[in-house]
Amino acid sequence: MADxxxxxxxxxxxxxxxxxxxxxxxxxxxxxxxxxxxxxLSRLTSxxxxxxxxxxxxxxxxxxxxxxxxxxxxxxxxxxxKSTLLKAVxxxxxxxxxxVHTQGQPSLLGVNAALMGDLTGERNVVLGGLAxxxxxxxxxxxxxxxxDFSGINEKGDFITLPMRTYSSGMGARLRFSIAAAKSHxxxxxxxxxxxxxxxxxxxxxxxxxxxxxxxxxxxxxxxSNKSITETCDRALWLEAGTxxxxxxxxxxxxxxxxxxxxx
Amino acid sequence: MTAPSExxxxxxxxxxxxxxxxxxxxxxxxxxxxxxxSLPAYVRQLWGRRHFITAFATAKLTAQYSQAKLGQIWQIMxxxxxxxxxxxxxxxxxxTKHGVEDFVPFLVTGVFIWTFTSSSITAGTRAISGNIGxxxxxxxxxxxxxxxxxxxxxxxxxxxLGALTLILLAFGQYPRPTWLLAVPALAxxxxxxxxxxxxxxxxxxxxxxxxxxxxxxxxxxxxSSGVMWSLDHLLAGDRxxxxxxxxxxxxxxxxxINLMRYALIDSxxxxxxxxxxxxxxxxxxxxxxxxxxxxxxxxxxxxxRG
Numbered sequence: 001m002a003d004x005x006x007x008x009x010x011x012x013x014x015x016x017x018x019x020x021x022x023x024x025x026x027x028x029x030x031x032x033x034x035x036x037x038x039x040x041l042s043r044l045t046s047x048x049x050x051x052x053x054x055x056x057x058x059x060x061x062x063x064x065x066x067x068x069x070x071x072x073x074x075x076x077x078x079x080x081x082k083s084t085l086l087k088a089v090x091x092x093x094x095x096x097x098x099x100v101h102t103q104g105q106p107s108l109l110g111v112n113a114a115l116m117g118d119l120t121g122e123r124n125v126v127l128g129g130l131a132x133x134x135x136x137x138x139x140x141x142x143x144x145x146x147x148d149f150s151g152i153n154e155k156g157d158f159i160t161l162p163m164r165t166y167s168s169g170m171g172a173r174l175r176f177s178i179a180a181a182k183s184h185x186x187x188x189x190x191x192x193x194x195x196x197x198x199x200x201x202x203x204x205x206x207x208x209x210x211x212x213x214x215x216x217x218x219x220x221x222x223x224s225n226k227s228i229t230e231t232c233d234r235a236l237w238l239e240a241g242t243x244x245x246x247x248x249x250x251x252x253x254x255x256x257x258x259x260x261x262x263x
Numbered sequence: 264m265t266a267p268s269e270x271x272x273x274x275x276x277x278x279x280x281x282x283x284x285x286x287x288x289x290x291x292x293x294x295x296x297x298x299x300x301s302l303p304a305y306v307r308q309l310w311g312r313r314h315f316i317t318a319f320a321t322a323k324l325t326a327q328y329s330q331a332k333l334g335q336i337w338q339i340m341x342x343x344x345x346x347x348x349x350x351x352x353x354x355x356x357x358x359t360k361h362g363v364e365d366f367v368p369f370l371v372t373g374v375f376i377w378t379f380t381s382s383s384i385t386a387g388t389r390a391i392s393g394n395i396g397x398x399x400x401x402x403x404x405x406x407x408x409x410x411x412x413x414x415x416x417x418x419x420x421x422x423x424l425g426a427l428t429l430i431l432l433a434f435g436q437y438p439r440p441t442w443l444l445a446v447p448a449l450a451x452x453x454x455x456x457x458x459x460x461x462x463x464x465x466x467x468x469x470x471x472x473x474x475x476x477x478x479x480x481x482x483x484x485x486x487s488s489g490v491m492w493s494l495d496h497l498l499a500g501d502r503x504x505x506x507x508x509x510x511x512x513x514x515x516x517x518x519x520i521n522l523m524r525y526a527l528i529d530s531x532x533x534x535x536x537x538x539x540x541x542x543x544x545x546x547x548x549x550x551x552x553x554x555x556x557x558x559x560x561x562x563x564x565x566x567x568r569g
Contacts, residue, residue, distance in 0.1 A: 017288040019279075063279055065287060091297030092399050094564050100296040101288035105402060113396035114319075118326035127322050130315035131401055162329065245275040255275075 015186050015217040016066040016089055016106065021098035023059040023084055058084040060241040061098070066186075068103075071218040073228035073249055075256050076238035082221045085238065086188045089219065103216065104185035107132070112175050117164035121152055121174055124163055128178040142181050149207070150177035151200065173200050180207045183214040190221045205231075225253045299564045300404075302557070308404040316407050320414040342423040345378070346371040346430065353491040363493050364530035367434050372527055373490040375423045376520045379416055380456050381481045386412035387460030388477050391468035391566050398567040405566045406559055409464040413457040420449070427527075436528060444526035451548040452519040458548075458555025465559050468566055488516040495535060512537045515547040 059081045066072055074082040087093035088100055090108045114131035115124045125146055129139035150173045152158045152166075163171060189208065208231065212218045222228055228235055228249055235252035237245040239259075245252050300308060309316075328337040354366055363369055390409040391398060398405060424445075431437075467474045488494075494511055511517060518540055524531040525540075537543070 014287055014291050014293065017284050017293055019284040019288070063284055064277075065284060087399060089296065091402065092567055094297045094567075099285070099288075101285075101293035102296040103291070103293050106296065107402060108400055113394075113400040116322055116326050118329040119322055123322065127315075127318050130312075130318050131397070131403065133312070133315075133403065136314055243276050246277060247275070 012067040013103070014065045014101075015068050015103040016219075017101040018062055018064050018066075018085075018089065019099045019101065021059055021062050021085070021088055021095040021100060022057070023081070023088055023093060024096040025056040025058055027054050027056055058241055059088065059095075059238075062238070062241075062243045063098075064236060064243065064246055066217050066219070068216045070234055071212055071220065071232040073232035073235040073253075074219060074221045074238060075223075075225070075228055075235055075253065076244075077260070078223075080238045081241040082238055083190055086190055086219060086221055089186075090188050102186060106186035106188055107182075107184045109179045109187060109189045112179075115163060115175065115178075118162055120161060121147075121159040121163055121166070124174070125159075125178055128175075129181065132179070132182050134182055146177045146181050149180075149203070150174045169197065169200075176200075176204055180204070180211060183211060185215060186217045186219070187211055187215040188219045188221075225257060229253050297564050299560070302560060305404055305406070305560050305563065309406055309410070312403050312407050315403065316411045316414060319407070319411040320418060323412070323415045324418050338419070338422040339426050342375055342378070342426045343430075346374055346426075349374050349491055362496050365434060365436065365528050368431050368436055368528050369493070369524060369531070370491055371427055371430050372524050373520050375420065375427055376452070376523050377485055377488065377490045377516060378423070379420045379452060380459075380516055380519065381485065382419070383413045383416040383456035383460045384463055384481065385477060386416060387463035388467040388474040390460065390464035392471055392474070395567065405563055406461060406556065409461040409559065410457055413453065413460045416456065417449075417453050431527060439529075441526050445523060448519060448522040448526055448544070451544050454548040454552040455515055455519070458551035458553065461555040461559035462551075465562050468562070484514075484516060487511055488514060488520060490516075490520065509537075513543055515544070515551070518544045518547065 062081075062085060074086065076082050084093060086108065088095050089102070090106050091100065091102070092108065114128050116127070119127065125143060126136075126139055129142075129146075130136070134142075147153055147159055150170075152170055152174055158166065158170065163174070166174070205227075208218075212231075218231075220228065220231055232249045235245075235247070235249040236243060237252050237256050245255055299305075324338075325335070328334055331337055333340070349370055350367060354370060387409050390412050391405065394408055397408070463473070463477070489511070494508075494517060518537075521531075521536055522540060522544055525533065525536055
C-alpha cells in the first residue's frame with residue numbers, strides 16, 4: 001500500500017494534490033485593543049503594520065497527493081496545523097504560498113456555523129441544507145431522514161423548538177445529521193465522530209462509512225488514534241506545521257504514539 | 264528535534280521533485296482550490312445560491328426579536344418609536360419644522376429612508392467579520408453574505424413602510440398614483456445600498472478598524488442629507504456657496520430621501536427636487552451597485568484568511 005505512492009506510470013487518479021503549501025495567519029489585536037477612532041485613522045492612513053498584529057505560520061511547506069478511494073487520517077498534537085491544512089484543502093483558507101489542486105469541490109463536514117440558535121430545528125435543517133448548496137427540493141426529500149437520523153423527536157416534538165433550547169448533545173446530533181445529509185466528492189471531517197451518546201456515535205460511524213463509499217476521498221482529523229486506525233488506511237502526521245510522516249495508518253499512528261509517550 | 268523517532272521508516276515523508284506535483288495535477292485535470300471564479304461564473308454561482316440568500320436574510324430578521332416578549336411586533340414598533348424620538352427633538356425642541364409643510368410625514372419618510380441606507384452599510388461592515396465561522400466552514404460565493412444582509416434591511420424597510428403608511432394616513436396623506444414611484448425609487452436605493460454594503464464588507468474584512476469609524480461617517484452624512492430638515496430652507500440665501508448646495512442636493516442619500524418624499528407627500532412638489540433627480544439617482548445606483556460588486560469579487564479568494 002505504501003510503496004505504490006511513488007510508482008511511475010501511476011494508474012490511480014489523484015483527487016487532491018497539495019504542493020508545498022504554506023499558511024500564515026495575521027492575528028490583529030493580540031496585545032492591544034483596537035484603540036480609539038483617531039489612532040485607527042492614523043494607522044489606516046500610514047498603512048503601517050498594526051502594533052498588535054502578529055504573524056502565525058501555521059503550515060510550513062506541506063506536500064502530498066491523495067488518490068480516489070483513500071481515507072486519510074490527519075494526526076498531530078494540538079496546534080500542529082491539522083485543521084488549518086484541512087481548510088486549505090477545502091479552499092476555505094487560501095494558502096499564503098504553494099497550491100492546492102483538487103478534483104471537484106472538496107467540502108468540510110461543518111454546517112454548524114450556518115445554524116442559528118434562535119430558529120427552530122425545522123428551519124435550521126432548511127437553512128443548513130441551503131448553506132451547503134442543496135436545493136430546496138433536495139432538502140424536502142431528505143428532511144424526514146435528517147430528523148429521524150438525529151433522533152431529536154424521539155423524546156417529544158423538539159424539532160419545532162428553537163435550537164437554543166436543545167441540550168448540547170441534541171444540538172450536536174442535529175448538526176451532524178444536517179451535515180451528513182449531502183454526499184461529496186472529497187469529504188473533510190474534523191473531529192465529528194465524538195458527538196452524542198454511544199448509540200448516536202455508532203450511527204454516525206456507519207454514516208461516515210457510507211459517505212466514504214460515496215465520496216472519492218475522505219480526510220479525517222481526529223485526536224482519537226483508534227478512530228484513525230479504524231476508519232483510515234493512510235495517515236499524515238503533522239507536527240508544528242510540517243509533515244513528519246506519511247504512510248499506512250497503522251505505522252504512522254505507532255510512530256506518533258511512540259513520539260507522544262516519549263515526551 | 265526533527266530526527267525521526269526510533270522504529271520509524273527511514274523515508275518518513277516522500278519527496279517530490281520541484282514541479283512534479285503540479286505536473287501530476289495538470290495531467291489529471293485538477294483545478295486550483297480556492298481560486299477566484301471569473302466574473303460571469305461568479306454571477307451564476309451567486310444566482311444559484313439565491314434560495315440560501317433569502318433564507319439567510321429571513322432567518323436573521325426573525326432571529327432578531329425572537330427572544331422579546333412582543334416578538335415580531337417590534338419590527339414595526341422600532342421604526343415608530345424612532346420617528347417619535349426624532350419628532351420630539353427636531354420638530355418640537357429644535358423647531359426645524361418651521362416652514363415645512365406636512366412636517367411629520369416629511370420627517371418620518373426621511374428617517375426611514377435614511378435608516379435603510381445607513382443600516383445596510385453598518386450591516387455590510389459586519390458581513391464577513393461577523394460570519395467568519397460560516398466563511399471558514401462552507402463553500403459559497405461570499406457576496407451572498409452582504410447581499411443577504413442588504414436584503415434583510417430591505418425586508419426591515421418593508422415593515423417600516425407599513426408604519427409609514429399608517430402615519431401618512433393619520434396625517435391626511437391618502438394614496439394617489441405618485442405613490443407608485445416609491446417602487447422604482449426603492450429599487451434604485453436597494454441597488455445602491457447593496458453595492459455599498461459589498462464595498463464595506465471587503466474593506467472591513469481587510470481592515471476591521473473601519474467598522475469603528477463608520478458610525479462617525481454615517482452621522483456626518485445623515486446631518487448633511489436633510490433627513491430631519493429641508494435642505495432648501497436651511498441653505499436658502501447666499502450664506503452657502505452654490506457648489507456646496509449642489510453637492511448636498513445630489514448626494515445619493517438626499518436624492519433617495521427626496522424622491523420618496525416627492526412620491527408620497529402631496530405638498531412636496533416636483534420643483535423642490537433638483538433637476539435630473541431620477542437620472543442622478545439611477546446613476547448612483549448603477550455606479551455603486553456594479554462597482555461595489557466587482558470590488559468585492561476581486562478579493563473573493565482572500566475572505567476568511569487571517
